[in-house]
Amino acid sequence: MIVNTKLNPAPASGNASGNVESNFSLANRHLKVKYDRTDNFHQELKRRVDEYFQTNGLSPKDAPQMYLKTLIIFTWFTLSWGLLVFAAQTWWQVAILCFSLGMAMAGIGLSIQHDGNHKSYSDNTILNQVCGFGADILGVSSYLWKQQHNLLHHSYTNVCGVDHDINMGALCRLAPQQKRYWFHRFQHIYLPILYSLLVVAWHFYRDFKDLLLGSIGEYKIPRPQGKDLFLVIFGKLLFFTLAFVIPLWLHPAWQVISVYLGASAITGLWLSFVFQTAHCMPEAEFVSLPEDAQPLANTWAVHQLETTVDFAPHNALLTWYIGGLNYQVEHHLFPGICHVHYPAIAPIVQATCAEYGVKYNVLPSFTAAIKSHIHWLWLMGQEA
Ligand SMILES: [Zn+2]
Incomplete structure (x- = not known):
């Protein structure tokens, strides 16, 4: 049986990174979702990655370049917001700063809160929480993010009915197992446009719905209590104060709403395309939930490799952003490893996959990944 190592800890909400089973308390039934436990490939992969850190005298977390990046992106965000609210005089200054704010927000969402909420930023719990709170500053509850992203998405990637990253209801069909409606034939056109509204939906609908219902889809979430509840409320108040209350003191409502929609659209497009091109792709597998508590066909590590796609491995600027x-x-x-180490780990993973005959998906560029994602949307919209 494979055990968790320091380098590969359990996702933040307590589920395992690997080969353990989880009991999901679903609304209508109790269901066990589990993986096969025997996996020499995963053992060897972890050993090699461990060896990389030991040989090079590196720590998987607390990277100096990550601290610098955090400083740069938070300064970028603060300056963009501050100049927009207190200094911008002309329409073109507003347009440039609105674009800059949207890019900085996406940077926080992709580069800072994600590591913080995975606890891969630092060995210091408070530092992880502070960086994880970056999601709340963007108007997205880090408490709910950890439930949906760390637990459901990471543990059960592309498992239909459990991974909510591939479930957008009737709006679109992202997996072959999902029901097709006639309008899905146009989803490759309308969905990329709707991605621009992703964070707006999060701000005004999704988080509040999940909190009020106490569930994400069929998965019941623990109600936030104590410090968690305080942070959920504080985060929402902070976001709405920054996005609306302070700007409305100084500017007309139509300007505030226009800037809000513009910056949110940029953030939404970045978040959507980066996360969707990792899984909603022809290169990735989509798995049905097994009946009668049978294990999934693959071990946890092989499952992750078959359902996930890399892209643009040599684009340093994109990797940074x-x-x-x-x-x-x-x-x-x-x-559980800080993202700044991924470019160095990738060749180790690729070589181990080749040795063990495990699939490793990688596309040459971000453009190729976006094209492939759009093609997948088109494919899923066609009649079977
Ligand atoms: Zn993640």
Whole structure:
């Protein structure tokens, strides 16, 4: 049986990174979702990655370049917001600063809060929480993010009915197992446009619905209490104060709403395309939930490799900006390692996959990944 190592800890909400089973308390039934436990490939992969850190005298977390990046992106965000609210005089200054704010917000979402909420930023719990709170500053509850992203998405990637990253209801069909409606034939056109509204939906609908219902889809979430409840409320108040209350003191409502929608659209497009191109792709597998508590066909590590796609592995600027999420394969295998190490780990993963005959998906560029995702949307919209 494979055990968790320091390099590959359990996702933040307590589920295992690997080969353990979880009991999901679903609304209508009790269901066990579990993986096969025997996996020499995963053992060897962890040993080699461990060896990389030991040989090079590196720590998987607390990287100096990550501290610097955090400083740069938070300063970028603060300056963009501050100049927009207190200094901008002309329409073109507003347009440039609105774009800059949207890019800085996406940077926080992709590069800072993601590591913080995975606890891969630092060995210091408070530092992880502070960086994880970056999601709340963007108007997205880090408490709910950890439930949906760390637990449901990371543990059961592309498992239909459990992974909510591939469930957008009737709006679109992202997996072959999902029901097709006639309008899905146009989803490759309308969905990329709707991605621009992703964070707006999060701000005004999704988080509040999940909190009020106490569930994400069929998965019941623990109600936030104590410090968690305080942070959920404080985060929402902070976001709405920054986005609306302070700007409305100084500017007309139509300007405030226009800037809000513009910056949110940029953030939504970045978050959607970066996360969707990792899994909603022809290169990735989509898995049905087994009946009668049978284990999934693959071990946890092989499952992650078959359902995840890397892209643009040599694009250093993109890697910096999107928090190494072009290396989603490495991120899914090692969610407890800070993303700045993914480019160095990727060749180790690739070589081990080749040796063990395990699939390793990688596309040459972000453009190729976006094209492939759009093609997948088109494919899923066609009649069977
Ligand atoms: Zn993640």
